[in-house]
Amino acid sequence: MKRYFITGLLIWVPLGITIWALNLIISTLDQSLLLLPMHWRPEAWLGMRIPGLGVILTIAVIFLSGLVTANMLGQRLLQFWEALLSRIPVVKSIYYSVKQVSDSLFSGNGDAFRKVLLVRYPHPQAWSIAFQTNLPGEVGQHLDAEHVAVFIPTTPSPVNGFYFFVKKSETIELDISVDSALKYIVSMGVVSSPEKPAIPAHS
Known part of the structure; x- marks a missing residue:
């Protein structure tokens, strides 16, 4: 009996934790739908909530942000935004600290975690x-x-x-x-x- 119970745990515990983690990620990303006007939200024109649409919206926003900032106009807009943030004392410290870490971690030529x-x-x-x-x-x-x-x-x-x-x-x-x-x-x-x-x- 004990052996069968442990075997069952080995099957369900990893699966349960995986489902829990995915549900947490999807639920968090679905919060991006709250940024849309009420009449634009999927619930308004579908009549039901579909989990995961916020994930698609988040990925689309990230992709479009990268696409826009890849050109000259986007670079100028980004510089204007960062110049605006640099004038706010507390926000400036937090933003630039996080930006340096993210640039190092996600850029291909970063120096994060060398060895x-x-x-x-x-x-x-x-x-x-x-x-x-x-x-x-x-x-x-x-x-x-x-x-x-x-x-x-x-x-x-x-x-x-x-x-x-x-x-x-x-x-x-x-x-x-x-x-x-x-x-x-x-x-x-x-x-x-x-x-x-x-x-x-x-x-």
């Missing part, structure tokens, strides 16, 4: 997976040895974590991709790939 490293954290006898990021020049000038900036994500939510500066000689560079490392973190080590040799970082 996957092992660093000693949270104590000298323990190791944690970390991602090498950018070391600010003004910080490097005050450090007496070659340091690297690392982001140590938390498990199972890698969007949260800690940002540290550590000696490069005290890190180990791993020969794995950022995607693989994120899978390890999200799955808490349950999902893994065949072992690859680690490459020690040289000072």
Whole structure:
């Protein structure tokens, strides 16, 4: 009985979590329909709510935004919008901080998460997976040895974590991709790939 019950859990738990996550994403994106006038919404002319139409609208808006800003006129409109935001003190700080992160993560030539490293954290006898990021020049000038900036994500939510500066000689560079490392973190080590040799970082 116990074996059958566990087998059933192994089938339904991943499926249930997948459905829950998709429902959360679709429900969130469907909120974009609220931006439309009441008489333009699908409920008004279809007489019923169809889940997922907000996803289509969101994708269309994102695509059209990229299409418009790809030309000269769109670039000028974007510059005008950013200049307008730069005049609002609090909004300016939030907007440009988020913009720098998103540009680095989504652009093809970004410098986000250059390498996957092992660093000693949270104590000298323990190791944690970390991602090498950018070391600010003004910080490097005050450090007496070659340091690297690392982001140590938390498990199972890698969007949260800690940002540290550590000696490069005290890190180990791993020969794995950022995607693989994120899978390890999200799955808490349950999902893994065949072992690859680690490459020690040289000072």
